[in-house]
Amino acid sequence: MRTALVTGAARGIGLATAKRFLAEGWRVAIVDVDAPELEVAAAQLPSAMILHGDVSDPHSVEQFIASVDEGFGRLDALVNNAGVADFGPIAETSFERWRRVMATNLDGVFLTSQAAIPLMQRHSRDDGAAIVNIASISGLRASTLRVAYGTSKAGVIQLTLQQAAELGEFGIRANVIAPGPVRTKLAMAVHTQDIIDAYHDAIPLNRYGSEEELANAIWFLASPQASYITGQQLSVDGGFEGTGIGLPSLRNRK
Numbered sequence: 589m590r591t592a593l594v595t596g597a598a599r600g601i602g603l604a605t606a607k608r609f610l611a612e613g614w615r616v617a618i619v620d621v622d623a624p625e626l627e628v629a630a631a632q633l634p635s636a637m638i639l640h641g642d643v644s645d646p647h648s649v650e651q652f653i654a655s656v657d658e659g660f661g662r663l664d665a666l667v668n669n670a671g672v673a674d675f676g677p678i679a680e681t682s683f684e685r686w687r688r689v690m691a692t693n694l695d696g697v698f699l700t701s702q703a704a705i706p707l708m709q710r711h712s713r714d715d716g717a718a719i720v721n722i723a724s725i726s727g728l729r730a731s732t733l734r735v736a737y738g739t740s741k742a743g744v745i746q747l748t749l750q751q752a753a754e755l756g757e758f759g760i761r762a763n764v765i766a767p768g769p770v771r772t773k774l775a776m777a778v779h780t781q782d783i784i785d786a787y788h789d790a791i792p793l794n795r796y797g798s799e800e801e802l803a804n805a806i807w808f809l810a811s812p813q814a815s816y817i818t819g820q821q822l823s824v825d826g827g828f829e830g831t832g833i834g835l836p837s838l839r840n841r842k
Contacts, residue, residue: 590715591615591660592810593653595643595700596670598625600772601722601806604799605667606633608807617656619643620670643670643696646703653703663707664715665810668697668744669722675733686736693740697721697747705755712759718810719755719762721748725825728766741766745821752819761818763809768825771796792827 592609596602597618609616610633617637620626630638637659641652656663672692674685701719708717726734727741744764751762769775769787775796779787788794805824808814823829 589615590664591662592665593617593656594667595619598622598629601799601802602669603629604803605806608803619652643700644691649699649703657707662711664717666704666719670696674736678735681735689736689740694743697744709758717760720806720809721764723764723766725766725768749819764821766823767802768828769796790831
């Protein structure tokens, strides 16, 4: 039976993705650093393997990959979703804040993928396997207050290309999702109505995405249905990436 590991899956996009894999009949392991939220997620994922771990800690990564190996004996899809956000001006972004973002968002993808590759290779030549990294539209287009976050996500996009180039010969595909604004509980808690209205104006579909819409795209890239797709970046953003070509205020003029 195919097996998936989703990091940062105690809530939001990661949790929705775990549910999608389970609905498709996969075995699923989830890992998160937030123990209380993991307990909440476990109640929603009774058949999943629940793992507490920190993707920025090499020892922790080795432990939770070993748990997947011991419990399932194979890994067909790795979804590197764990991430942290830190928004602030360049002048006020301390090195400690910078490193915290990089440690989870970029180092975590590198460490988890590297540790998972031997397990994925066990069946990848015959059955195929996939890495799906979660970046952000902020890794593709600059914005204020995102010096650490945007740079980390741009790094994830380039890391994905490196993975695709090197791992293809082993039957392992690597692709990256760049979400635009998504209606998560966290986003809705910190986005003011002015921010929400501004995003709606800038996004051609005039709305935020949903966690389930992101999960659908992630599952597709991880599944055998995408067996000839690797080294690709997919923006799941309602058209937000392309809106620099025109002013939102002119969109409704005939």
